[in-house]
Amino acid sequence: xxxxxxxxxxxxAVALFILSKGGDIDMSGEKHGTEATHSxxxxxxxxxxxxxx
Numbered sequence: 001x002x003x004x005x006x007x008x009x010x011x012x013a014v015a016l017f018i019l020s021k022g023g024d025i026d027m028s029g030e031k032h033g034t035e036a037t038h039s040x041x042x043x044x045x046x047x048x049x050x051x052x053x
Contacts, residue, residue: 019025 019027
């Protein structure tokens with residue numbers, strides 16, 4: 001049982017180390033509203049394909 005606890009602590013420490021070295025990582029979840037970034041170029045082919053039908 002103690003091996004599971006030690007394994008979890010080691011895994012959590014490695015994960016936190018990697019995330020801290022990763023730079024600008026946003027862990028706040030989904031974005032809605034003005035802070036959301038949408039790509040117009042990515043949605044243009046889908047709109048053209050649905051309009052062609």
